[in-house]
Amino acid sequence: MMPTLFFQSGVGLLLIASFLALVFLHVKQSRIRKCFLALIILACVLFLASSLSVLLGGDALAFYLMLSGLRVSLSIDVLAAFFIGIIGLVGLSVAIYSLSYVEHVGSERKKNFMLSMMAVFILSMVLVVASHHLLGFLVFWELMSISSLFLVLIDFEKEETRKAGIFYFVMTQLSTVFLIFAFALIYNHAGTLEIITIRGLPPFIASLVFVSLALGFGIKAGAIPFHKWLPYAHPASPSPISALMSGVMIKVAIYGIVRFILLLPDKKLWWGILILILGTSSALLGVIYALKEHDLKRLLAYHSIENIGIILIGIGLYMLFSWYSQPAIALLALFAALFHTLNHALFKSLLFLSAGSVVHATHTKNIEKMGGLMKTMPYTAALFLIGAISISALPPLNGFVSELMLFQVFFSSGVIASPMMTLVLFFALSLFALTSALAAACFVKAFGIVFLALPRSKEAEMAKESGPAMILGQAILAVLCIGLGVFSFQIFQQVGQKAGISFDLPNLLLISATAVFIGAVIFIAVRGISNRNVRISETWGCGIASQNSRMEYTASGFSDPILTIFSSIYRTKKINRRSFHDHDSAVFKEGHAEVLLLRFFEEYLYLPVVRLIRFLSSFLYKVQNKVELDPYLLSSFVAILALLLYLGVAIR
């Protein structure tokens, strides 16, 4: 009973916080805002508690809420509890971070409105996950979309924010359209709205449902080619909101995929292949686009696409291995996907929050204007470094563990009876390995350019460390990143006992302890034998008297070799025209050079659709308004006649 009560009071607290923040929209005192945030923090702790009790106790909850006279059935099983736990954790640290961040968000109205919408946003995500009915799922899904749209539009004065908002709105509505279609099909053929029982779908309908669910959730998760809203929406919205959207909201889409894939009957082989292709291409293209990016938040947004890809790879592998009846390996893949979902939520929120601190301190999102922040913002730098190590999948942090599990699944592809499929999987493995190495390269760039060496602008030089609340919010996530990695062996022993499978993970606690021991021995030995003199001097500048930031390597310079190697993917066009005074091309007259970055998906996928819609709507507009009265009447007459005929036939 307690967990249910926790959950219900969490919902209540968020409703109160959101309502009060709207009522006191013009309040100036920051103390009041701290109270709103305290309510949100408390609610997140309550959600976390109820989720933990389900995860540890194992008893699913089923109850209902009365929301303004509507009876909303909820049920929380282990899967839902896991995602509610993620929402609670990230929500908690984002809310703590916001205690001081919110004071930097424009006017009083904006601050209070942001808090109100944040409460609604967290609430809607929790309720989506807990929904017992398809209808409730849809309603809360829409609430989640709308509240996050308002949050993206907080800085609505800026042209680019409005553009991002519209883009986001269209994409998210498109996602809902596919979901409504899929849910309508389920209701028509299975005759139930309850999420836990979907049976009796004919094979063709099941495939149709699967495709529209994959599209609907894929758009929301940001899988390539539906990813375009992420790099627009993230830079536009305030950083805590980016952390929530990237850390949690796209995970709700992952929840949807996992939930419905587990439910749908007689799965086909090509479903798994489709998800695997979607995942591999998102992972690889996501990181390749991220390497090109110099906008810190957009870079992180592309990495979200990459990590969603990695999670989808896990889900795809789960489907493939269960199709080939290898339940143990399939379960390992599913656990890898879910664990990576948790890990990505943690380290990506951490990275977005520290990026928020950096952007706030330097007043720019362009990493080419940063540098040297290690000295002015040491705590933020250390926290960003932890996030960077984790996202680069380096041991002993959590990002490594989930990727290791996926590697293990890939390595056991030999058990599949079909040689063709084994080869396909090894090919996917190589792309996955490339992804993880490129992510490391990208974060060497991001951390190195932002935090190391000399500041590249006045603003970066004047940067100040952010307040204790902002540090604390990130520190919670950083500690979890380290803890979930170092203690992964012990955690998965417990999980394995519950789930009845064994995970063959290395004991990272033992290895970290060994590393610390070796480090201590080396340190003492080096101190013993070596010269202890230390001199601080200037970096060698090839004979130039004083070194300045313009001599440093830039972010574009750093990623140039990789960009050159993958130039066929970027479709970069280099136009280089020169004219000369003489025929031998010796005396240069004038020249013109430009680099064109082709936006592949916009050019070939989005814009054609936009053009089609524009063409149709202008045609309809003409039919309605521009055409003379006679043909208009005629067309109405014909339509009514056809309708009557049809009805006459149908009735008879």
Next chain:
Amino acid sequence: MSGFIAFAIINVVVVMALAPLYISLVKKMKAFLQGRKGPGLLQAYYSLWKLFKKEVVYSSNSSFIMRVAPYISIISALVAALFVPLLFIPDDYSGFGNIILLLYILAVGKFFMALGGLDAGSAFGGMGSSREMSISSMVEPVVIVLFAAIAFVFRSTNLFEILREASHGLGGYASLWLLLIPLVIVLLTETARIPIDNPETHLELTMVHEAMILEQSGRNLALLEIASAIKQLLLMGIIINLFMPMGFNLQVLFPAGILIAFGAFAIKGAFLAASIGVIESSVAKLRLFRLPNLFALSFFLSVVTIMMEVLL
């Protein structure tokens, strides 16, 4: 557990003792092929000693990254040394030997070394880091698929189990010989050797690894040098114990067995180091943007190995 501790101590001691020797030996072989006399075989030890006795110079731009990078890099190399059995296989190795973990532990060292390259704010360091990370991300799929092929052939992801199986001879694993070429290419890449990189150059057009550690000095430089020497020895150890397991993992009593295994390993290692010297002397350094072709070759051979295993 005590068995493993004895193994760990012996392995670390062997690694520390032999790693600089093979660095010198490669140089000696190159000098010989160029008709020079070359420095003595103990030169690498003298150089390291000299570096330990020199003062450390830090750039005023640098942060703690530059100070911890050498330590993290040597720790990662030494922890990796516990994953690669060189002389014998202990009875109990639970928790160690996972080949993916081995690769990623080495990657930690590289990650911090690359950050250290950016720390001083010198254009050389940045260039080195950028090229190193580009090369390492290109070679990563090759390495993973290569190790996947090895794991696939032996049906295990644990290096201890793989090498124990290999120590009985490679009779049943003919397809494995195809992997020798990719393994050598990976060895040359990871140790920054010709044709991928040139360890002797200090010319900005050609240097990669050296540019990255250009700002390091004194004991820190010595630690980084030892770390790369260890990395080279470990990769050599995998090749040696996989393809030339004579003398490896003898079931003889403690002192004699270890001594014979050590002698055998030292000789085989010398042979492999000399071969590296020959390879380095006989090919030219490739352009950075030609490297994908080289990696594609080793990728192809690994895939062929997997195909042979799957189809035959």
